[in-house]
Amino acid sequence: MSGVVPKIRLSGVCKAFGDKVVxxxxxxxxxxxxxxxxxxxxxxxxxxxLKCILGLIEPDAGKIEIDGRDVLRMPRxxxxxxxxxxxxxxxxxxxxxxxxxxxxxxxxxxAQGKIARREARERAGEFLEQxxxxxxxxxxxxxxxxxxxxxRVALARAIAARPDILFFDEPTTGLDPIxxxxxxxxxxxxxxxxxxxxxxxxxxxASARRIxxxxxxxxxxxxxxxxxxxxxxxxxxxxxxxxxxxxxxxxIQMELRR
Amino acid sequence: xxxxxxxxxAIGRAVIGACRTTGALAVFAATGxxxxxxxxxxxxxxxxxxxxxxxxxxxxxxxTAIFTGMVLALQSYTGFARFSAExxxxxxxVLSVTxxxxxxxxxxxxxxxxxxxxxxxxxxxxxxDQIDALSTLSTDPMKxxxxxxxxxxxxxxxxxxxxxxxLGVLGGFIVSTLKLGFNPGNYLTKTLDFVQTxxxxxxxxxxxxxxxVIALMGCYQGYNSRGGxxxxxxxxxxxxxxxxxxxxxxxxxxxxxxxxx
Ligand SMILES: Nc1ncnc2c1ncn2[C@@H]1O[C@H](COP(=O)(O)OP(=O)(O)OP(=O)(O)O)[C@@H](O)[C@H]1O
Ligand SMILES: [Mg+2]
Numbered sequence: 378m379s380g381v382v383p384k385i386r387l388s389g390v391c392k393a394f395g396d397k398v399v400x401x402x403x404x405x406x407x408x409x410x411x412x413x414x415x416x417x418x419x420x421x422x423x424x425x426x427l428k429c430i431l432g433l434i435e436p437d438a439g440k441i442e443i444d445g446r447d448v449l450r451m452p453r454x455x456x457x458x459x460x461x462x463x464x465x466x467x468x469x470x471x472x473x474x475x476x477x478x479x480x481x482x483x484x485x486x487x488a489q490g491k492i493a494r495r496e497a498r499e500r501a502g503e504f505l506e507q508x509x510x511x512x513x514x515x516x517x518x519x520x521x522x523x524x525x526x527x528x529r530v531a532l533a534r535a536i537a538a539r540p541d542i543l544f545f546d547e548p549t550t551g552l553d554p555i556x557x558x559x560x561x562x563x564x565x566x567x568x569x570x571x572x573x574x575x576x577x578x579x580x581x582x583a584s585a586r587r588i589x590x591x592x593x594x595x596x597x598x599x600x601x602x603x604x605x606x607x608x609x610x611x612x613x614x615x616x617x618x619x620x621x622x623x624x625x626x627x628x629i630q631m632e633l634r635r
Numbered sequence: 636x637x638x639x640x641x642x643x644x645a646i647g648r649a650v651i652g653a654c655r656t657t658g659a660l661a662v663f664a665a666t667g668x669x670x671x672x673x674x675x676x677x678x679x680x681x682x683x684x685x686x687x688x689x690x691x692x693x694x695x696x697x698x699t700a701i702f703t704g705m706v707l708a709l710q711s712y713t714g715f716a717r718f719s720a721e722x723x724x725x726x727x728x729v730l731s732v733t734x735x736x737x738x739x740x741x742x743x744x745x746x747x748x749x750x751x752x753x754x755x756x757x758x759x760x761x762x763x764d765q766i767d768a769l770s771t772l773s774t775d776p777m778k779x780x781x782x783x784x785x786x787x788x789x790x791x792x793x794x795x796x797x798x799x800x801x802l803g804v805l806g807g808f809i810v811s812t813l814k815l816g817f818n819p820g821n822y823l824t825k826t827l828d829f830v831q832t833x834x835x836x837x838x839x840x841x842x843x844x845x846x847x848v849i850a851l852m853g854c855y856q857g858y859n860s861r862g863g864x865x866x867x868x869x870x871x872x873x874x875x876x877x878x879x880x881x882x883x884x885x886x887x888x889x890x891x892x893x894x895x896x
Contacts, residue, residue, distance in 0.1 A: 428767070431767075431770075431771060432770075433767045433770065433771075457775075460770075460771075461773050463771060464771065465767075465768070465771040467764045467767070467768055468764075469763060469764060471763055471764035471765050471767065471768040472765070472768075473760075473765055473768070473769075474759075474765075475756070484772050484774070485772040485773060488772055488773040488774045489773050490675075534772070538772070538773075
């Protein structure tokens with residue numbers, strides 16, 4: 378891999394909220410056109426990590442490179458442009474509840490001026506069908522949807538503008554197993570067919586193996602293991618083993634009382 | 636000795652905190668205003684905010700203005716009777732309404748209605764990651780959420796105050812003619828002869844400033860809210876309280892600028 382510039386490269390990224398250290402020197406490479414699955418305990422900073430790359434949270438230290446360019450030290454306008462190509466599925470969906478579903482889905486396309494409003498309505502229907510929803514759902518408001526449906530709408534919104542880089546924060550949580558598999562297929566499709574680079578956070582090992590080329594585990598603010606996603610279940614790393622097999626005994630002591 | 640140092644430190648912290656908030660607010664206001672003049676413009680968002688501030692506040696503002704005008708006529712009549720100056724009712728009503736009570740009371744009512752709603756809406760968007768989602772969808776939240784509301788506040792408040800002025804004078808007119816026995820024709824002539832352009836204009840300028848303040852505090856508090864439903868609730872309260880106090884403070888400053896010679 379040396380010599381090839383990774384799509385995303387993090388080195389020594391640190392972030393603390395007050396005196397609570399969340400990220401403590403994260404080093405991570407995501408090669409172009411591959412998908413990386415990030416696993417880790419609840420509250421280990423996975424969502425914070427994605428938000429740092431997106432520029433929604435400013436890291437305290439470290440370097441974040443996209444296409445070999447250090448985004449943290451760019452002028453503001455350029456930062457915005459470098460990050461415009463990143464689509465994000467938020468953990469809780471984050472749909473705009475003042476807009477109907479179809480406008481949510483077409484929001485990025487409309488914002489970039491790629492299509493007119495009339496056309497957007499139709500295109501939104503197509504994207505909704507891709508995620509297993511009827512086009513007529515487009516006329517509802519997000520509050521009228523079930524949690525799983527909201528998740529799928531959010532997914533449709535994230536992939537609608539065909540971003541270069543895609544972040545998925547727990548894309549299949551809250552979905553039934555079949556729909557979960559459909560969504561996994563969609564994620565894989567984005568990477569393989571559209572050539573996007575994807576980073577997905579998941580707690581679902583089956584899904585992790587389906588969508589990931591690479592995998593990494595984050596614990597106590599550091600990347601403790603990374604390797605091919607196929608090796609997740611027999612990584613030879615005690616922490617990963619404990620996590621993927623869901624054992625209570627092992628090197629990871631869940632800090633239950635705090 | 637240490638307790639003195641402690642209290643000095645506490646005062647210092649409070650002052651630094653206040654300076655930081657003022658600075659942050661100023662930067663927020665400047666950023667929001669600058670987005671009003673730079674494309675892309677979100678006409679729909681502006682129209683929606685204009686409708687919300689201008690149109691849906693009409694009933695509240697209208698009722699406030701009418702009753703204020705009525706009370707004003709009654710109060711000044713009974714008060715001025717003590718030194719036989721009842722004739723000045725028309726003058727007092729029109730002057731107080733256009734210069735002062737129209738803009739200030741309308742603004743206070745609108746801040747309770749609209750400022751709170753803005754803070755709640757934007758605050759909810761903040762705590763549910765919707766504002767973050769905007770920036771990942773090639774949309775600047777300051778431009779999309781804040782700038783249209785600021786502009787709508789500046790545009791809508793003066794329009795509301797024109798209505799408030801007219802209805803306030805009407806309220807005074809109704810009480811004066813129906814209850815206090817003034818001659819309708821005389822009352823109106825007196826009102827129109829007495830009021831000067833500057834009285835009305837100063838009130839409208841005040842209204843524009845108040846409209847800006849209301850929208851600014853609503854947006855600022857919402858934008859910076861933290862921590863779930865409770866945070867949004869706190870943001871709503873702060874937006875209304877801060878806007879109300881700022882309205883009264885700006886009212887003094889503007890009055891001084893217009894009329895103190
Ligand atoms: N804006 C914030 N302010 C303060 N603390 C925060 C903030 N965002 C996250 N944290 C803290 O950072 C830690 C990591 O949060 P994060 O959301 O990244 O966890 P996560 O790994 O995504 O967990 P989960 O799997 O449950 O989603 C948490 O302990 C959280 O309390
Ligand atoms: Mg998370």
